[in-house]
Amino acid sequence: MDMKFLKSSDEMGNKGQIEKLEKLAKLIRYFILASTTEAGSGHPTSSLSATDLMTGLLFGGSFKFDVNNPDHQNNDRLIFSKGHASPLFYSLWAAAGKLEEKELMTLRKFGSPLEGHTTVAFPYVDASTGSLGQGLPIGLGMALNAKYIDKLPYRTYVLLGDSEMAEGSQWEALQVASHYKLDNLVGILDVNRLGQRGETMYGHDVDAYGRRVSSFGWDTIIIDGHSFDEILDAYERTLHASDKPVMIVAKTIKGKGVSFLEDKNGWHGKALNKEEYTQALKELNPVDKSIRGEILRPGDQKSIKQVDRDVQEVAYRMDKAVATRKAYGNALVRIFPKFPDMVVLDAEVSNSTYSEIFKEKYPERFFEMYIAEQNMVGTALGLSCRGKIPFISTFAAFFTRAFDQIRMSQYSDTNANIKFAGSHAGVSIGEDGPSQMGLEDIAMFRAVLNSVVLYPSDAVSTEKLVEEAAKHIGIVYIRTTRKDTPILYHDKEHFVIGGSKVLQKSDEDIITVIAAGVTVHEALAAYEELKKENTFIRVIDLYSIKPVDERTLREAAKETKALITVEDHFLEGGIGEAVRSALAEHATSVYSLAVKKMPKSGKPQELLDYEEISMKAIVKKIKEII
Amino acid sequence: MDMKFLKSSDEMGNKGQIEKLEKLAKLIRYFILASTTEAGSGHPTSSLSATDLMTGLLFGGSFKFDVNNPDHQNNDRLIFSKGHASPLFYSLWAAAGKLEEKELMTLRKFGSPLEGHTTVAFPYVDASTGSLGQGLPIGLGMALNAKYIDKLPYRTYVLLGDSEMAEGSQWEALQVASHYKLDNLVGILDVNRLGQRGETMYGHDVDAYGRRVSSFGWDTIIIDGHSFDEILDAYERTLHASDKPVMIVAKTIKGKGVSFLEDKNGWHGKALNKEEYTQALKELNPVDKSIRGEILRPGDQKSIKQVDRDVQEVAYRMDKAVATRKAYGNALVRIFPKFPDMVVLDAEVSNSTYSEIFKEKYPERFFEMYIAEQNMVGTALGLSCRGKIPFISTFAAFFTRAFDQIRMSQYSDTNANIKFAGSHAGVSIGEDGPSQMGLEDIAMFRAVLNSVVLYPSDAVSTEKLVEEAAKHIGIVYIRTTRKDTPILYHDKEHFVIGGSKVLQKSDEDIITVIAAGVTVHEALAAYEELKKENTFIRVIDLYSIKPVDERTLREAAKETKALITVEDHFLEGGIGEAVRSALAEHATSVYSLAVKKMPKSGKPQELLDYEEISMKAIVKKIKEII
Secondary structure (H helix, E strand, C coil): CEEEEEEECHHHHHHHHHHHHHHHHHHHHHHHHHHHHHHHHHHCCHHHHHHHHHHHHHHCCEEEECCCCCCCCCCCCECCCHHHHHHHHHHHHHHHCCCHHHHHHCCCCCCCCCCCCCCCCCCCCCCCCCCCCHHHHHHHHHHHHHHHHHHCCCCEEEEEEEEHHHHHHHHHHHHHHHHCCCCEEEEEEEECCEEECCCCEEEEEHHHHHHHHHHCCEEEEEEEECCHHHHHHHHHHHCCCCCEEEEEEEEECCCCCCCCCCCCCCCCCCCCHHHHHHHHHHHHHHCCCCCCEEEEECCCCCCCCCCCCCCCCCCCCCCCCHHHHHHHHHHHHHHHCCCCCCEECCCCCHHHHHHHHHHHHHHHHECCCCCCCCHHHHHHHHHHHHCCCCEEEEHHHHHHHHHHHHHHHHHHHHHHCCCEEECEHHHHCCCHHHCCCHHHHHHHHHHHCCCCEEECCCCCHHHHHHHHHHHCCCEEEEEECCCCCCCCCCCCCCCCCCEEEEECCCCCCCEEEEECCCHHHHHHHHHHHHHHHHCCCEEEEEEECCCCHHHHHHHHHHCCCCCEEEEEEEECCCCHHHHHCCCCCCCEEEEEEECCCCCCCCCCCHHHHHCCCCCCHHHHHHHHCC | CCCECCCCCCCHHHHHHHHHHHHHHHHHHHHHHHHHHCCCCCHHHHHHHHHHHHHHHHHHHCCCCCCCCCCCCCCCCCCCCCHHHHHHHHHHHCCCCCCCCHHHHHCCCCCCCCCCCCCCCCCCCCCCCCCCCCCHHHHHHHHHHHHHHCCCCCCEEEEEEEEHHHHHHHHHHHHHHHHHHHHHHHHHEEEECCCCCCECCCCCCCHHHHHHHHHHHEEEEEEECCCHHHHHHHHHHHHHCCCCCEEEEECCCCCCCCCCCCCCCCCEEEEEECHEEEEEEHHHHHCCCEEEECEEEECCCCCCCCCCCCCCCCCCCCCCCHHHHHHHHHHHHCCCCCCEEEEEEEECCCCCCCHHHHHCCHHHHECCCCHHHHHHHHHHHHHHCCCCCCEEEEHHHHHHHHHHHHHHHHHHHHHCCCEEEEECEEEHCCCCCHHHCCHHHHHHHHHCCCCEEEEECCHHHHHHHHHHHHHHCCEEEEEEECCCCCCCCHHHHHCCCCCEEECCCCCCEEEEEEEHHHHHHHHHHHHHHHCCCCCCCEEECEEEEEEECCCHHHHHHHHCEEEEEEEECCCCHHHHHHHHCCCCCEEEEEEEECCCCCCCCCCHHHHHHHHHCHHHHHHHHHHHCC
16 A cells, blocks of 8 residues: 655644644554554553644654654654553554554564563664653653753653652652753653553642642643644644753543543553454544654754773772772773763762762763662663763662662663662671661672673772773673772783682682672681681682673682682672572582671671671681581 | 759740750750760761751650650651761650760660661661651651551651652652641651752752642641741641641751851761860850750550451362462452451552452552552551551562662561562563563562562462461562462462472482472473473472572482472572572582573563473473483
């Protein structure tokens, strides 16, 4: 069938424009119903409520996108924060002529790029969504990039559900977007009244949303989400926003367009069966399947890329202890000339994580994210989707705040090129007590598909590993320590993802102690202690916890009687389990020293002793075994 | 020294009252400075800004508390959401005569109950804080309990910092508290302008906070946080709140009372040295160390406790498959008569988690928490602090949203008697795709100190384990499955925390397959398949993943050639690693089948095959090994 593309421009006048949008909206509603009925599951009603809003956006002349080049730097961005409305998303691109109807019919089938919730398997999706309350922070990152970094004219639109406004992450993003005056960011709030199991907290009270969002510093436009007149007018107004992001609060009907679905509870996440589908089509008809909608092309402005430069060498004095968190800050400054796509974010603790060292040198590439970690991770994902390399830092413990955002970013695959730096790891932070101690961060970051987990023990290895992290495409976690630790490595030493360092080794080694970060120093002290008694141990600095250096571990397992892991982290999911999993198929004894008692306030050394992860505990354990 | 207790009543008239509060505030400021200087670290300036607010609360006549009985059911509750102001918290109780000055001087020392951030080691603390943005949800739980469950007159006060208002969890709590019309909940927002590394987003703009909080449905009272007149008036007004929670927004000065600290950046989290301390004392003097403040006693109203009753027996037909998530809902209803302290919360997915079965039967004990998981966990902690047994449910994946709240609850020790039920675990959910799949939930909950992790495979074991969870005091995670699974156990079968079931066993077993939940059925199918070829395997249902049944595992390790774990979860931190850790010191080969590839949409069985955790994959792996 030859497709007839309906122009996006205003030539046809307002009436012609609206007639066109009505036709396209019918086609899109047809696609939504056909594909979900074929799939036998999915979210038709949540798609139908936003159909007019999205048809008006893409085909009404405000949205600019080169449909043949989803990577065009000036394409406007569209994020479905309500990722379950994926049938609508796919149908929009079908209506734009970029998906065949038969491809649409693979929705939710194994191997299809059209997944149940929008994922990057479909090339018009930048970031995978489906866990609610995550789209706005991602959009914020993209808008921040356009306004302050790439200085490009593209605009970012985020479709939001009303249920998901209950998520705190939304309000984190709202406040930060307002703080940064992101007038290139538009939220479209689809107030369809009904959540999954019934009415939302505010039902159809669009003013309640309007008041809240305005109080967070946004311009708000309240409209009927099924009136193309009001929809087009609202988008037109967002183009003239100044210093404020804009939220279009749209009153809509869930299931709009099909009488027996409209505003009915009990239809969330349910596909129509064949009879219901036939009935629905009768109501929709006539649908003109020969039409397609045109989307306006963006301009060709380019951002000015900085030229790559060489970096300085690492230079630390061997006799002066330096905290790895400080080396992290130093490294950011050192490597930025080589990685000009770097952007640094911090959650209001830059003077503790030492990202402030970067902020002082490159203030235009540092963004304060305040104490709102979920939004920080989402923003980083948005920046990463636009080609940046975000380095984001807070206390290791507080990244747990954003585990859902971290978890979701793995599904954006290589679009999630985020480097997480968690400081204040473990009980070795001392007096501040358990709330501030990262003791489950290794477990959390290991449980992310294709992640890299690094845990340097001194300033030199930190510098080198931060650089490796910047080179690597994907999610990297770097764990740093609060207190100063002695320099162990020469400035020229080489570190790689998946590597380790054997710091003590002899033919007489009876036991291997595997440590990382702060416990490397305890293991070395244990070596010295035992050497006095003519007992020799092998000491491995396992700075790369994921991937792990299996070869070196296996060699140690063969050559020594047993392995002992020592970590300033809870036992579960930590270094011990990483080592055991690496050696799983080779029967090996791996003893674990880890944080096993309720942590508390005290001096770092008191706490390392108390938790039995100090030199003393290592020596004691070795004597027990041999 | 004999202490002179200053009365809390109004007998002395307004002028006398204020003079008294001024004297007590001086004493408290002295305690704050003395204890932090002695500790050499801590947060004096963040304590000083809130000193007048808290002195006015405790000793101004609004707050009711039996100081000799912190467990009195009618004691007003006080939560320091800004847990770093712990020197103030301890000093308040010293000023109430419940801590000696020399005890105060143990602040932050190893073994002292006075930790760097408020923890339950100190008996006047209900819930440990220190990760910001967590106090209000906890207070909400306590207020919810007072108003709707115990129907007691106690009131709940939460001291909030201005920096932490950036956390989304605050806004989750604000909206839900307003939704439930909690007029017995009072927030006290200490707007001291300065965060850790500089000014907050809104500085001293108290109206910005006022507008936002009001738009979320709270009454707000804006005051000068150092005027006892205004402070006392504000508390008096909160006593007359009706159907709305109240937020006192107080403009304060960080470091108030010591000129060289006042409103100065760079003093966050720093103690004074000896010289600075001497200088500060000069400004404070005279301090009357002989006085103490009286706190009014509460009344003696009691809540009406329901009488325990027997529960019905479990009854499932062996020939009808039932989803474990559904059995979870059934179990809640069945066991409630035996555990009348149960309260059920859900994050807007009760028709998926099946907590709706409970809601229908006991609507007065069910609270809709909407899509705001962080607040749900905090609320549960608050309820638990008041003696309730909260069962809280959402998709397993979405508990990651609240990892920081889960992590923090472990530090409230047995006060965190929370039962988490995560449904839709693993790739076996099918078409909805990765965003909805819980694949790191076992890793997350295992990495919680003293947690219990249960993963039943059929309806009967689910029922029994939900009952065990209710009996157990502490954090329990129950993982359920979306799809129907066959009944494996007779109604009388016995299940215990730390147990397992050997489902297939013979003298000819060559390999042991260890499974849990949905993979138990795959393992049993593999058993049948291999039996045809006269190959016998042992099959263990490891329904208790933490603690784990070491004895049975060790026996299997001895009696069969190798162990294979099979789990619908990522490899890291999951069942395989739990088994390996249990057997760590006994060299054993433990092969692991787990989710290792990027998950996607598809039919449950397609996905189990794709991830190689199905019957086929088990058979294949066994053939490889033998």
